[in-house]
Amino acid sequence: MQSSFPSAHDAPALTAHHRGFSLLTEDGEFLTLPAQEVRERLHTMPCPLIVHAPSIARKLGMQPPGQPSPWLDLLELYAFVYPATPVAPTPRGLALALGVEPERIGQAEADLLPLLVSLMLAELARQKNGPNAEFLAALTVRLGQAGWPWAGTVAETLSLPAKLGPRGQLPEEAMQPGDALRIWRTLPKWEDVAPRPPPASHPITAAEARARLTQLLGEGAESRAGQADFASVSTAAFEPRTLRGNPAIVLAEAGTGTGKTLGYIAPASVWAQRNGGSVWISTYTRHLQRQIEQETHRLFPDEAVRRQHVVLRKGRENYMCLLNMEEAVNSAASRPAGVTIALAMLARWGRATADGDLTGGDLPGWFGDLFGQGNIAGVADRRGECIHGACAHYQKCFVEHTIRRAREADLVIANHALVMAQAAYAQNTQSEDGQEDAEEDNTPSRYVFDEGHHLADAADGAFSAELSGLEAAELRRWLLGAEGRRSRARGLKRRLDDLVVGLPKLESPLDAALMAARALPAPGWSGRLAATDNPEQDAPPPPEEPPPTDTSLFPLVQNAPEPVLENPTEVFLKLLRQQVLARSQERNRAEHVYGALECDLHPLLPDLAEAGQALARALRRLADPLRTLAERLHARLQEEAETLDSVTRGRIEAMVRALRRRAITRLDAWIAMLDALDHPPEPNTTPTHIHFLRLDRRERQRMGEQDVGLHRHWLDPTIPFASVMAMPAQGMLITSATLRDRSDTPHIPQHAPDTAQQEQMAEEAERAWEAAEARTGVSHFPAPAIRASLTSPFDYARQTRTFIVNDLDHNSITDLAAAYRTLFQASGGGGLGLFTAISRLRGVHNRIAPALEESGLPLYAQHVDAMDNTTLVDIFRTEEHACLLGTDAMRDGVDVPGNALRLVVFERVPWPRPDILHRERRIHLSGGDTTGYDDRIARLKLRQAFGRLIRSQSDRGVFVLLDRRTPTRLLSAFPTGVEVQRLGLAETARQIESFLAPNGG
Known part of the structure; x- marks a missing residue:
């Protein structure tokens, strides 16, 4: 098998440095060469060892190579040998990860690469008799069939040639190459357990929090002034609640270097273990989630134990979808070889990953650079397409595993957007008997909001509404399916499948909803809008979706024919577009060539109010049957409680949630926005919401509009944040290094202040805290927050x-x-x-x-x-x-x-x-x-x-x-x-x- 592939043994090696490029030739000669000479040598030298082929290509002034790569990229070998183990994609980063001594690394010249290869192959040799041996052999053969340049060296290391038949095939009883990509067959299943009882409400003491902090820090740790004080004051957020809707709140500003992460993990972990409940720790970005999760290694050094007690939660779109993976594997034979290589490497990762997180998890961040971002996107759990219990892989689903682990965890590390979405849904889905519908996550009662200065930004995104072409077209696809496109997008009828067949009271509203959904933008809407005016534009309008690339798993086909009747949504969008182009200032147009154009909603363009009313009627004709369908599906849970099996019950619950989240809530918001068209803001009044129009543009294409829409934001987005958090939250810690503006904080005189100065300082301090409370939404809760300020220990x-x-x-x-x-x-x-x-x-x-x-x-x-x-x-x-x-x-x-x-x-x-x-x-x-x-x-x-x-x-x-x-x-x-x-x-x-x-x- 290996004869048709380059050998990594005695291969030349190439790295980049400030003097040009370091080259170790196949004869052992060590050279420093400029880019031009390296480019010339690449045509004649054997396949070289490199690290991060796209980066090397860019430095050489070449186009990044595709797959199969013409070079032996050590990162590809690393991804095969050490799956689900991120590493900095540089020679030094690889060397440090493989345990090479810093003095041996030196300037990370080309002579370092053969050592790194030998270390990785030694580890691979240890794996050939391990539990994954059969899988590795089958995967290597499949990679070899696709032309992976490492296949020969890997096969030799695994002693694979001796196991192959005369035609290079594996024994019949062994796992076959094609089956190696079908990881859904071997992944573990989750099993339901009894619901976790509600947590107790026992308080914790400052002494207990300090003791836990000391345990976390360990011996010889850097002493940080204020960290223990921060842990102490944080315990107030875990006090028992005395009134419904009135959580205990601590607002703590902890200067840089205080050590606030461990400072709040300490009391949070004590409370969770004592009371048998979960504390949700929320931050602003995925990157910060990872940083917090790394700190929990101090709390639970053993990986298996930590996995039981700490869970990192993100939205579904961050995870691998096994159904998408299956369809990608099944269609790989008709795609370029590079797709098969990418899928094989994803399969290698998928069997090793802790949670299937594709973005910011244990899939290396450079994976897409090497194997194609489109291939990662193709197997992601794309928005709105999950069919939950109807999926054949439901009990192996990475997302469902994570959701169930989170129910039993002590600490759940989430982000602000997810926390707000969960709380808002729990508040808005009350059944007739006053009980909340079954939800995918048990609503927690204790929260830590790190990076609290971003709460308003997160709330602004979570509670805003957007009636745009892309949003409306996406809802149409969710309801009607792909409509002629090659895609896995399933329509609502296919999702419901046998749940409604033969049940007229369910079939009737479903059919009515699907008929009404044709009022949403039809395929090709973006091109039709751009063509209605500006006929002399110098660039063609962009497609509704990105064009297919060599790495795309699901290329598009021709759009469906343009509908004969005028579409009410497209009529409305056309008028929105006309108003933005007419009223956006020329200065803003120049500034936003790479961004968007905006204008006020009022005063309305002629005919816009009438078009909005027509669209509102069309959307009501869609929302009403969907609401009826959701109510009747939910009623089945009670009416057929004795006969429904658990799988069907789970599917119904998931479908009801999806209808409400993905369609009904969105349609209700759109209808409310359209109703506001007839009600311009009153002069000299403070509005609750801000409405405006925006035209988004594609980069570097002046007249190539991507989307147009009506947007609604809360004037103060912390109002809905406080509203949705008041009931579920019994305690909240809101912390950041930058809660208060320093100009608001009092000036401290060098001499002892007199009475007047003391009063002025007190007033300034109060104003600073009031401003911080307004920015975080704390001022909207019934009881005042406990305030704390810990200064930075740095000089x-x-x-x-x-x-x-x-x-x-x-x-x-x-x-x-x-x-x-x-x-x-x-x-x-x-x-x-x-x-x-x-x-x-x-x-x-x-x-x-x-x-x-x-x-x-x-x-x-x-x-x-x-x-x-x-x-x-x-x-x-x-x-x-x-x-x-x-x-x-x-x-x-x-x-x-x-x-x-x-x-x-x-x-x-x-x-x-x-x-x-x-x-x-x-x-x-x-x-x-x-x-x-x-x-x-x-x-x-x-x-x-x-x-x-x-x-x-x-x-x-x-x-x-x-x-x-x-x-x-x-x-x-x-x-x-x-x-x-x-x-x-x-x-x-x-x-x-x-x-x-x-x-x-």
Whole structure:
């Protein structure tokens, strides 16, 4: 088998470094070559060993290779040998993961790669007699059939040639190559257990929380001032509730370095174990979920024990769908060989993964870069397509496993959006007898909201509504199915299947709903809208969905024919589009070529109100039979309780939930929005909701609109947040390093304050807390929160330097790029560049990447490199001289202690985006101080960015803001004792070099 594949033994090896490329030839000669010579040699040399083929190709000025790769990429071998084990995708990252001593790694030259290969093959040899031996053999044969370049070497290591027949086939009694991809046959099933009793309400003491914290920290841990105090005050969030709808709330600001994660894990774990209940720990992003989960290893060092007690929960779309995997495998024979390789590697991962999480879990973030992002998307649990109990793989489903584990866990690590969605659904689905419908998660009673400064942002997304072409077309697909497209999208009739057949009282509303669903946008709607005006546009309208690629598992076919009758949704969308194009300002159009155009809803375009009324009637004709169908399905659970088997009961419950979540709730919101068309806001009144129109655009295509819609947001989104959390929550801890704006906090005089000063300080402190309570929604709960503030233990005046560069033209992308290059070179790498716009990030990256590479400073970038944020941060943490560019997620979610992060450069003042939503909130929520409202938002973002810099007592770092227009009133964002210097670029670079020198500062 191996004869047709390159051998990794004695293969040349290639790595990139600042002098060009390091090449170890097949003869053992060690060379340093420029890119041009490497490109020429690639045509004649044997298949080389490399790490991360797409990255090497980009550095060589070549197109990233597809699959099968023309090179022996060590990451592919690593994914085969160590599945479900993420690693930084660099030679150094691989070496550290494989246990190579740092001194042996050195500069990670090409001569390191053969050692890494030998280590991985030694581990693979140990696996050939293990429990997965049969699977590995079958999978290797299938990979070999698809042309995987490692197949020969792997087969030799597994001693596979001796097991193969004369035609390269496996024995009949062994697992066959095709079956190796069918992992759903071998995965474990979940089994239902008795419902968990409700938790008790026993309080916990501060002493118990401190004792647990000491246990978590262990001997020799860094002592952090305030961490034990934080654990103590957090126990108040676990006090028994005294009144229904009135949870105990602790609002705790814990400065950077306090150690708040372990500070709240300690009391949360004590309460969960004492009371037999779950504590849900919620944060803002998937990346932060992972960071919190890693901290729980201190609580449960044993992996099996931790799996029982700690569960990480995300939305369904993050997980592998076994039904999608099955259909992908069944159709792989008609697809390119690269699809089979990707599916085989996904099968290898799928048998080893802890929870099937494709995004930010244990699937390496570089997997899609190597094997195709489309292949990952093709097996994901796509929104709205789950058929729950009707799925043949339901009892092996990764999502269902996770849901059931979460019911029994002590700690569930979730995100704000999921928590709010669960609480909102639990509140809105009351049956006639006042009891909640069965839900997929037992609603918890105790919550920890980390990154609490993002609660309003998360609530804004969770409780907003959008009546747009894409949303409405997606609902049509969910109801009617693919309508001529090659897709697994099942219509409602197929989902319900035998649940309604022969039951007229169910068939009748189903048929009525499916007929009414044709009022939603038909396939091809986007092209028809774009063609109705602007006939002279210089670019064709985009398709409704992305065009197929070589790695797409489900290519599209021709759209269904355009309907003869006018579609009421399309008529409405056409008028929305016309109004946006007519009223959006030219200045905004130039700014939003890469984004969206917006305009106010009122005053309405002529005919828009009438079109809205017609659409509202059409949507009611759809919502009413769906509501009837859901009610009658639910009634079956009681009427046929004695005859329904558990599988059918589970399917009915899931279908009722899906109808309400996916269709009825959405339709009700749309109808309410359309009813508001006839009710423009009254002058001089404060609205409850903000309505506006938005036209979203495809990047780099000025007139290529993707979507148009009517949007509704709460003026204050923390109102619905408080509403949905008041009943289920008996206690909440809301914490962050940036709850209060520093300009709101009182100025402490150097001398002892007199009575008047004391009163002024008290007033300022009260205003600061009131503003924090308003931003987090705490002010909307009945009882006041317990307030706590723990200061950072760091000496920022000694450990940091802060500069504002005052000689840059902020409108010149060339000058901006030069500044980033100069500053990163001055720090010798370890630089995090933050941006307020993706377009400027990409512009800077394109201009400085070659120069930094020549200086030995690898540059990585969010929105440029095809890797998730977690992987980019892992690389940044591993490669001490690397630099990283990012936007908001990097500003909030990076935790890189040590010398790997020693410089943060912010491109400009992070003012709030001047859109309609911000305008209305600025008017109505600022208390008349609109400038102060904008300043507060900018200061909090600056504080968050500065907080990335110092993560331990030994860290030293520099913060630079490249905006000479920065007002002095924003400088209170920086910690007390930090002196902000306004200097030119050249002098700033000299100061950085001096401060970061070994004996600098």
